[in-house]
Amino acid sequence: MDKINLLATTSVLTAFISLFLSLLLLTVKTEHKLSNRLFAFSLLLTAVDVIGNLTDFYEIPLAVRVFLSSFVFLQLPTFYLYVLSVCYFDFKLKPKHLIHIVPFVFTNLILLPRFYMVDLISKISFLKNSSRMFEIQLNHISLHIQIIGYLIAAFILIRRTKKIYLENYTGPNMESLNWLFQFTVALSTFYSVALFKNIFKFSSYPELSELLKVGLLIFELVIIFWYLYKALNNPGIFRNVDSKLKSVRNIISEDKSTGGVLVVEKEYSEELLKLKQYMLEEKPYLNPSLTIQDMSKEIKIPVRDLSVLINHKLNQHFYDFVNTYRIECAMDILKDLSKSKLTVLEILYEVGFNSKSSFNTAFKKHTGYTPTEYRKSL
Known part of the structure; x- marks a missing residue:
């Protein structure tokens, strides 16, 4: 019972802070609107994901629950776009960036025949046997590939930006790149632990998965507070180089x-x-x-x-x-x-x-x- 209360309390607190900070980012007056909007959207996705942990405490249709869980496929793409907007002051969203939503769309499309388009009893049966369902296995594999790919891409982007910055600038933004690197390391740690959580979930030790879930929620809360602290103490930290510059x-x-x-x-x-x-x-x-x-x-x-x-x-x-x-x-x-x-x-x-x-x-x-x-x- 204590574990359930801790999970619920941490989830509610994380969701509330994520929503509050996203609202703050969307309403604050700044010249860096795109960066703020992208990070605000990332926080909204976090809130949606966290609220999914509270399904034991309120009724929600199975189809909606699964659809909301698929939002995880948008978290890393949004973070990567955020990193781009922080690294390059001239970054703008373009139609080509819609490619980042392909995994999210694909994830839901493959669930159409045997989950979204069937009756409630079939949906329940599908979820009960999720560990043996091809669609779920494929989604888990593609999610982990996506996580590794986007995090590596973020590290490469930060490294390249840092090199160009050193060759062309002398302002304070080197600290923002160092912070962005640290933030990416923190997210990498978070998703690495999440990977182990998923492994234990389908193993003979599901209780470890539940313990890791609580730990991840607390860690997620710490990361959000850390970002809030940095943003409030360094309001001008989030802009760097011209994307046209070459090393x-x-x-x-x-x-x-x-x-x-x-x-x-x-x-x-x-x-x-x-x-x-x-x-x-x-x-x-x-x-x-x-x-x-x-x-x-x-x-x-x-x-x-x-x-x-x-x-x-x-x-x-x-x-x-x-x-x-x-x-x-x-x-x-x-x-x-x-x-x-x-x-x-x-x-x-x-x-x-x-x-x-x-x-x-x-x-x-x-x-x-x-x-x-x-x-x-x-």
């Missing part, structure tokens, strides 16, 4: 395949000198949102050439290249006795950072010390 490796590969030459060595030397002079004299790194496009306009070097110069010839990501100048500037301030009253937070903002964690990470990577340790060592 330097692809640029060089394309150039070699077409037989072109990007820039001769003499021009590289001239542009490198021009770049370093610009960094020292104009100090563009003090701009916390500096991009390689901004710099390209100022020093009159095409973005393509400048990207190859920094990321390939200097063997540094644009992100690290700019942060090196910021750290050097911060070191000079820390050495200046007349500025000894400045706090680390004031210094990081002054040199172009807008995140204490990214400043500490970059500073330690460059010097081997944290800013506080470095100041004490002087």
